[in-house]
Amino acid sequence: MIKIIRRMLLLVLFVTAVTLPFIETGANATKVYRVPVTDEVEKGLKAFLQRSFNEAEEADAKAIYLDIDTPGGFVDAAQDIAKILNGTELPVIAFINNRALSAGAFLALYADDIYMTPSATMGAAQVIESSGNAASDKADSAWLAAMKSAAESSGKDVKYALAMADSSIDLPDLNAGKGKLLTLTASGAQSVGYSKQTVSSFEELLKVTDNENAQVISTSETFTERIARFITSPIVVPILLSIAGLGLVVELYSPGFGVPGTMAITSLMLFFYGHLVAGLAGYESIILFVLGIVLVIAEFFLPGGIAGIFGSFAIIGSIIMAGGNPMHMAVSVLIALVIALTGMVIIMKFFGKKLHLLNKVVLMDSTDTESGYVSNINRTELLHRVAKTSTPLRPAGTIELDGERIDVVSEGSYIDRGKSVIIVKVEGSRIVVREPEEKGEIK
Secondary structure (H helix, E strand, O other), rough: OOOHHHHHHHHHHHHHHHHHHHHHHHEEEEEEEEEEEEEOOOOOHHHHHHHHHHHHHHHHHHHEEEOOOOOOOEEHHHHHHHHHHHOOOEEEEEEEEEEEEOHHHHHHHOEEEEEEEEOEEOOOOOOOOOOOOOOOOHHHHHHHHHHHHHHHHHHHHHHHHHHHOOOOEEEEHEEOOOOOOOOHHHHHOOOOOOOOEEOOHHHHHHHOOOOOOOOOEEOOOOOHHHHHHOOOOOOOHHHHHHHHHHHHHHHHOOOOOOOOHHHHHHHHHHHHHHHHHHHOOHOOOOOOOOHHHHHHHHHHOOOOOOHHHHHHHHHHHHHHHHHHHHHHHHHHHHHHHHHHHHHHHHHHHHHHHOOOEEEHOOOOOOOHHHHOOOOOOOOHHHOOEEEEEOOOOOOOEEEEEOOOEEEEEEEOOOOOOOOOEEEEEEEEEEEEEEOOOOOHHHH
8 A cells, every 4th residue: 555655656746847847838938919900090999909018018028019900090099009009118019911001000110120921011191081181281290290200219211101191202212202102012111121021921920030939929809899999989989979869859859768768878878888998988977977967857857957058068078078089079079969959950840749848848739719719708609690880990990789889890891880790700809890792691
């Protein structure tokens, strides 16, 4: 029995001695992070990149590889992401495997080194407004300064970075004459010192950067980060707010609580959720929004309208605060308000009588005799009776019927005193008479 125990202990010691070096090697293996930069560059991408860089720094990674394939995106988002690239102590290597255009080229310039695949391109970084036109001189000047700073941050010739954003710079050798923005191919980027080397794959890139034996940790967006990227897109934001505004308007004029109100609340929840996940909105904007809702509800119980006005301003302010760019958010809110007001006008014009709230607020019924609206007793028993005029009717005057003097008006013509007249219409206090057209009409 003792021999068996000894043999088992020896076996455990042997296995431990053999595997321990490999365990330690695995634990202490060199790590590099591969971080994708794909699709549009927008605010939601910032949260993902910030998380990836934080993980790489905590893991004491040797380098961060930005795997870039993007058509560009939004200037403000690119500038925010550039701060992340500038703020890390780890080497950042840009791997352009297809395209790094516009904001993508701007981000690549902030990397310590750039590598490109043979078919990759970078450049074409002119600022284009949402209308599709070139940016104003002020915005264009600011972007040119940003492109220059990006090139300077990695020690590159700023002339080529400026040519990517300014078509007036003449670089015929690189197929970028006047009127054309510079877009560098892999060979062109390498010839001007923007790309360090052309590689066929990421594995080759690891080899040429002496990291072929490193443990590659590839980060990817979580489901919530993908949702946040979609929701915080400058195109999606005004759509969400417009749905919310229009839904609230329709819900106000509908009985009970139904689909329009649900759509409005869902849109607002998605808006704030996406901006919270993306790190753009703080809890102060949520608190301000809730306060605004409370004030609007209080307006139904408090006179004066002050609570409703302050509540509306609080809601609008919370939405603007939730966005990364107040100007863009203000434009989105304005679009939503215009759509909501347009919807309200259409509803009041075409569907007003059928809707719940309007029936409570606006008087829909006409106050005519047929509906029974009269200012006093309607003496319909006088209709078709014959009387004598006590005074001339010009056209108002007095008649006498069964000893009763009654104020009347003629149908418009003058009727002398002492004439026989027929009562043809009774509308409350208004009694209309006329002279008989022929003698047989008097009975």
